[in-house]
Amino acid sequence: MLFEKIKTPGLSHLSYLFGSNGQAAVVDPRRDCAIYIEKARAAGLKITHIFETHRNEDLVSGAPILAQLTGASVYHGPNPEREIVYAQTAREGDCFKIGQLEIQVLETPGHTFDHLAYVMFDSAYPTNAVGVFTGDALFVGDVGRTDFYPDKREEVAGLLYDSLQKIIALGDQAMIYPAHGAGSVCGSGMAEREFSSVGHEKLNNPRLQIESRDKFIRAKINENHYQPPYFKLMERINMEGGDAAPRIMRPLNLSLEQLNNCDVDHLIDIREPLAYASVHLPGSMSLPVGMISAFAGWFIAEGESIALVAADEEQLATAMTHLVRIALDNIVGGYVGLISAAKQGESIEQTPMIATEEVKSRLAGNTDFTDNATNAKNSRTWTLLDVRDLDERSESAIEESEHIYVGHLNERWRDLDRDHHYTLMCASGQRATVAAGWLASQGFQHLDIYLGGMSAWQAEQE
Amino acid sequence: MLFEKIKTPGLSHLSYLFGSNGQAAVVDPRRDCAIYIEKARAAGLKITHIFETHRNEDLVSGAPILAQLTGASVYHGPNPEREIVYAQTAREGDCFKIGQLEIQVLETPGHTFDHLAYVMFDSAYPTNAVGVFTGDALFVGDVGRTDFYPDKREEVAGLLYDSLQKIIALGDQAMIYPAHGAGSVCGSGMAEREFSSVGHEKLNNPRLQIESRDKFIRAKINENHYQPPYFKLMERINMEGGDAAPRIMRPLNLSLEQLNNCDVDHLIDIREPLAYASVHLPGSMSLPVGMISAFAGWFIAEGESIALVAADEEQLATAMTHLVRIALDNIVGGYVGLISAAKQGESIEQTPMIATEEVKSRLAGNTDFTDNATNAKNSRTWTLLDVRDLDERSESAIEESEHIYVGHLNERWRDLDRDHHYTLMCASGQRATVAAGWLASQGFQHLDIYLGGMSAWQAEQE
Amino acid sequence: MLFEKIKTPGLSHLSYLFGSNGQAAVVDPRRDCAIYIEKARAAGLKITHIFETHRNEDLVSGAPILAQLTGASVYHGPNPEREIVYAQTAREGDCFKIGQLEIQVLETPGHTFDHLAYVMFDSAYPTNAVGVFTGDALFVGDVGRTDFYPDKREEVAGLLYDSLQKIIALGDQAMIYPAHGAGSVCGSGMAEREFSSVGHEKLNNPRLQIESRDKFIRAKINENHYQPPYFKLMERINMEGGDAAPRIMRPLNLSLEQLNNCDVDHLIDIREPLAYASVHLPGSMSLPVGMISAFAGWFIAEGESIALVAADEEQLATAMTHLVRIALDNIVGGYVGLISAAKQGESIEQTPMIATEEVKSRLAGNTDFTDNATNAKNSRTWTLLDVRDLDERSESAIEESEHIYVGHLNERWRDLDRDHHYTLMCASGQRATVAAGWLASQGFQHLDIYLGGMSAWQAEQE
């Protein structure tokens, strides 16, 4: 028997391949889906079923692609909005045999209307479910978000409540296999741990401790979630069926001259935040390779062209993988080596990191600091701009700081003043660098980054 | 958070590496234990604790070796027989913090007197256990064997019953992490599936359905288990602490001349059964590479020297890994290529495969078949020798066949007659080839193998 | 600077990737050509040039596919027969810069009319060539075959002689990079060593020791070469441009039932010869995985459907790779496990291996042996059929044996008699198994294989 969780870092997406007796199934495959076929065939199994828990909004589904490569059937929940072109509709109680395993369908709307959970039985030990693929209904430590239908927020929160009762009714013994782990944009409270059981969640998951349907609904509609613009693109693609990933998952290598002449929509520096802060190319924004999945979809729109600046070729390959998984395929190429650019006399820019002491001094009214753009004494008005999310901010904030969520700077940079000096902050300095990089790419020059951010601020207090 | 099951094929042994916040622990490590350190350090974790569920009898424990390489402490249950030199004694209720995870000790004697289960809690979600490392107490679909103390069989079976109640009391939600999966010599009824929960086992595990302690004891003492002689060696090593695995896990390459002159205790042909049957070197026994873990310990004693005959170099490397894990280290080298030996005029032997029709014909009294050794009409008495285990045999058997368990041929070949003709059979032909190979290496010449064995026999009836 | 030889086992094909300063070129790429892009990009290089030494007849060229994936230009020699659709024509003296390396074109017809050699200079050390890509003109220890234009054999042999003089004129210092190493179907006398220089070949290559153009021509037209039928297919594909290799290079897994119902043109057993001899499925031919490249093209025609029988899943993947490289893509799937088939009662066949003693006995007139098909005393006429090539046979042969080259059995099996008993022999038993397997798949039943073959025969004489 094969049972394997395939994890997609960045997206914190979890898909599953399982099978026995020559047959296999995949739950929620990702776009670069050859891996499922390779693993199944290496284990002597033929993929015959592909199960989607719901229409994903945060990544391109590999279901239609995998179906084409294998001939397997795709199953998807009943969708009231629009047909999923490539899938058959599965409904409550439908049952599928995968070797000695059995999958039963549970309709679990809430996160989306078409959401299904797939309950797994072992026909050799059939009393009660072994596990359940919970998609974005139930996570370890959290439940799915219910903010996708703004005018039906109460309805869907209530539906999710009901769906969770169905999952709980499977029994404490059932293990849960969710579609996401900690760090996903599909929920903020997920546990670091990726394995759990219905029983353990029933006892510990904060959302399952709420005593009534009403209170649950109220809690859900008071949640703050962000919807990056690329969610709309994913939704459309995942109804129509996306294209296969490119055959070569490494970008073309660009020379400095080619980079300078490529005239792309976005020049993205994927090196680590500290390296970007130290030196970067004028006009480049910052998306460290590990943050691409979470933030590229805020700043880059469908079809826009991209060139990458990296520390080495492996970073380029990883970045391309992340971008391709969210359909940002228009990657013109990648350039390696800021130092090499500097050697050729290319002009470079810096965005200094500053520490708690300096932030305090400025908050105390000290305006006598050096401006990074002019290398002269600063003479501008200054703002400490907090780019964390609302939940973090409501927990604790520096009083004098202003707030715009990092993703919202995609539009709200227009509300800011290029003649002003901004210090960006988040919980550590990473999202602050993304924010600073985005502003720099929009022509802002008077910027620095609070290294350590809210964490350092609090450490200082202790 | 890191949680990884490391599976050792052949032995069907399951060990676990888990950790968070810079710290990690390993449960029941195997001898070639660099893998745990590599994985932990690659994840930024330091191994600080090594937990042994019991004194293993089927493989060399890597605990003392891993402890020496990492400085971690080893924990082992209280052993009434003899001190575990390299370990601290852990007792009921002892508690260890591994980052945000917590391990609590449960004394669970039965399989052995020193058996512990380690219960895992997540301090961020602390209501009831997340999971439990059950060692050889509770498997998916089975429980541990209790035949290691022949004069205390009832006592230890009773102890195991009590221990299982303690595990069950952890709650249905707790996932179980056993030390073995299907195919292990430590139990015969394990499920193919390696994941389960206490709740699912409570409902489905046949041994947990038994309604009383007494009936459980009676069931356990009526079980048939085999104890290969190497168990004694493992026991001794695992109390004293074994040596690290060799640095190079590939055997030396031998020429045909070197092979012929190396004068080893065992010449082991590790090619697939059909290739061995077709052609092999005189004096060689057959242990196909995937069967080494299960059967080498029956035929090869501590310190005995070994030369291997393989189809290619990768087989040699795999075979060495399997042998090293059970302390059969005295591997003089390996030779590749029966065809190349044949080209050099080396004399070769064959052990024909025969099919159901031929077996039936002989059972019907037809003695007019060709003897493989003489290539002439057979003139000997003939026996169909079934080498399956007692449980299989009691389920169904060919009436006229005789029975000796394949492992027991290590000694009982002496009861057989070299002038007799034997057809070896098992469920498929694989163990029959091992049996035939062992007899051939002891000078038996009039041999063939029933290909398909009991399965083919039954398929024929349908 | 990057310089890498990419070797294709089975075909013994050598291709080359080299580059510097951001730019790279490939010489004679194979069909599954992602490897060149991956390696180039990982090294920070962009493939801009693809050089073909000639229109390959033994494998599908990856040039047009690689060109499409990279935008690089393909260069090919002037072809009098027919246009190479996807390539630009390169001519004597053409010069290309690849970073600091320089490639100069040398027209070197003979093996084919369109054959080019590509001479490599290092612009930093430009006195005389560093090396030369010699394609199928000059190998280590041999020169290219000149049997592809049957009515112009003298002309092309003469052309090759002249071409070799041009290569020799590059100077002793030039290293040679041929398109094939030992074991290729493109020449039989290649050295085991794959590296050499013009100077070393001039002193040692037997073909370069011939003292005159005339004698060279005479020697060449007296050579014996075989042209498997698939050469014609390769020629056509390599003028028109072949398709990309499949995305998934592992065949679909078949159950026994699916295998039995798939009704393919060829059921190919890719296990090792000894395993095939021991047991195989009725109707299956034998092409051990390492012999596919050399022999599949004799027996399988364009578009014919194939099912594979393997020892494990890795063999299936390797076999598919080999088949795809020679455009035999119609692979319906693969089945693993003869023993498992036997367990299900599937009827099986055997083709015994016999040793020198038995062959001698039969040659001495002893007809008293067992027939494998009837398991009864043989009553048929008997022939020892040697399937080696003409060169081997002319060196030494068993007097009473008859001769048909293994590949020629693709048609000449029709000249043989199904009621006759054949013992197949070659130099070892491997090609003899292929021959026996082919005959078996054509309905011959009275077969065995001389294990060790001519080598064992000669070892016996010593």
Next chain:
Amino acid sequence: MLFEKIKTPGLSHLSYLFGSNGQAAVVDPRRDCAIYIEKARAAGLKITHIFETHRNEDLVSGAPILAQLTGASVYHGPNPEREIVYAQTAREGDCFKIGQLEIQVLETPGHTFDHLAYVMFDSAYPTNAVGVFTGDALFVGDVGRTDFYPDKREEVAGLLYDSLQKIIALGDQAMIYPAHGAGSVCGSGMAEREFSSVGHEKLNNPRLQIESRDKFIRAKINENHYQPPYFKLMERINMEGGDAAPRIMRPLNLSLEQLNNCDVDHLIDIREPLAYASVHLPGSMSLPVGMISAFAGWFIAEGESIALVAADEEQLATAMTHLVRIALDNIVGGYVGLISAAKQGESIEQTPMIATEEVKSRLAGNTDFTDNATNAKNSRTWTLLDVRDLDERSESAIEESEHIYVGHLNERWRDLDRDHHYTLMCASGQRATVAAGWLASQGFQHLDIYLGGMSAWQAEQE
């Protein structure tokens, strides 16, 4: 036949594994030498001979370790100074058979007194040598350095001249296999290309174009070479025989607290130069992971303890490999994540990168710049300190700059003034960062780095 060049990045060291017919040899193995055995055995070969071209001064020889693991004999040239404990002495004309290859010894003193070249013949094609392992006598584009015997500089330069004649006499056809490629500390003029022949070197290698022995000697004694202190350590180890590399080639992971308490001799930041410049821990020096091999031996003495600061765990592993190869084994552990340290409120330091414009401004007398340590207007004397090597400096230099070679700062930092402000420069900024980092670790605070360095300066002029 197997022939493989095993390259050690960082050291630009080239070792060789070759063999045929079951037997293999290694030339100049490195300390972590399991790779040679793994590769040989995977190819069915037994390592029987280990050839050292000379007593290496830049890395720990793996010869004695490999000998112990394989039983192979080590061969080394006659050493007038001191016995090589683990080796047999090979002398001019000694001959060894490795399968079908033959190795003949050529005494080639000069680089060291004990230097040998090993000439390779193929017994199947025996006219003249196929190739020659030239050690540190002849490189592609350069010859060995001759500065190791300060009082015998003319003698050894003359000896090298004579040795080179012997190598040249092998014939133009012989390929050369040197012990180093471009980037090695054993020579500065090596070509980027790692493959060549005697003939090509004879025509192109600048040192082989010198017309007389006398002029050669004069040229050699005028060369500038640096001898890092660790050369003495390597020399001693390579006469006595070094220890095997650690089993686990990943450092222990440290928490920030453990890092702060570990009290090591050196805290080494191995992140890329720009990240170090941006933010680093107080007291840490900078040795980016790719520069460890070249510069660690200048600053770290035998037995001194080391802690590493890295961007991720893979960097830690790579750094350890580099350090172990030059016997700097005392690695207490590694810490990942400057940002995480900043979050915990750890104080951090910066060393700004400045560009050409700013350097020019300062050179023009502008003292009105911000000091990184005080974040206030600079009030100190200022020096542009060039840390390139003498050869680079003699080619071109910024007039007003001062010069100390980066490696010599290991001692000469004592000559500098902590109250002074230094801008470090090299050809790009990389060695300047190493220099700045070293000064910072010695308590210097007023530092910055000229990003782009001499290259940017010259690009500006164009």
